[in-house]
Amino acid sequence: MKVVIPAAGLGTRFLPATKSMPKEMLPVLNRPVIQYVVEEAIAGGADDITIVTGRGKRAVEDHFDHNPDLGGSGTRASLRELEEVMGKAAFHFVRQRTPRGLADAIACAEHHVGNEPFGVLLGDSIHVSETPLLTQLRTTFERMGGKASVVALERVPRDKLSSYGVAGGTPVDLQVIRVERLVEKPKPADAPGDTALTGAYYLTPAIFGAIRATPPDRKGEVQLTDALARLVATEGVYGLIFEGRRYDTGTPLLWLEANVRFALRDPAYRDRVIEIFRESTRAESATRPSEAPAP
Ligand code: G1P
DSSP states (O other): EEEEEEOOOOOOTTTTTTTSOOGOOOOOEEHHHHHHHHHHHTHHHOEEEEEEEEOOOOOOOOOTTTOGOOSSTTHHHHHHHHHHHHHEEEEEEEEEESOOOHHHHHHHHHHHHOOOEEEEEEEEEEEESSSHHHHHHHHHHHHTSSEEEEEEEEEEGGGGGGGGGGEEEEEEEEEEEEEEEEEOOOOOOOOOEEEEEEEEEEEOOOHHHHHOOOOOOOTSOOOHHHHHHHHHHTTTTTEEEEESSSEOOHHHHHHHHHHHHHHHTTTTHHHHHHHHHHHHHHHHHHOOOOOOOOO
């Protein structure tokens, strides 16, 4: 399966850390976010990965290449996992010349993708699930007749919906909805439902025509959500409330949360992290003025 990973965004929600470093290279424990995304793609059947980069993103390309200064391949145990990942798919890199939005970034891969359905995983979001997310999306695509794109959804509290693309529609079953409306970052009153796009998609090649037909928004960006909204009226679009959990790493707090949660699941970090929390809570309550009522 071909998979496109857009990694061209500017990371403005994480400045100054992302001024000269790609947000996709921020580490969660010892691996950059994009490595998790690539691993997730491969687990879901990707054998051909196109990463869309842009200005200042060379570190992303270098990460999936050999570094002779660190010795030949296979010489360092700490690089073995990454080298295995690199051997499991063909990697391609294309550059988006100007940051004109997510849909425009995906269109940069059109020539490579050709005329077949393909997966898209955003380079700054990690999905963790028992069945790989792309497998879940592709299975749903086939179950729904193999003609309409499928987007991954999760339910989000109403006051958070304005940070996402939001889908509304009619339930097909407990997990799948037939999408009727899609709105990118709606005001709470305009949200068409309570399910948000999490940044994983299984798209038909018709998306490329839809992207060309989609005008840029007020910020000059062509939104994938707007292009998908065009497909709703033609081929149709399905939404899958996926099994699993998603970690956005695009802001300092969300990135920190991802690190804490991954550390708590990993025996190499878990005990020490819990100890640090205990120590800090004890130190904090010791310095807090007594809350006991005066006698
Ligand atoms: C992008 C998409 C949005 C989606 C979100 C998921 O927004 O445009 O529809 O809900 O990713 O993370 P961004 O976070 O890049 O602003």
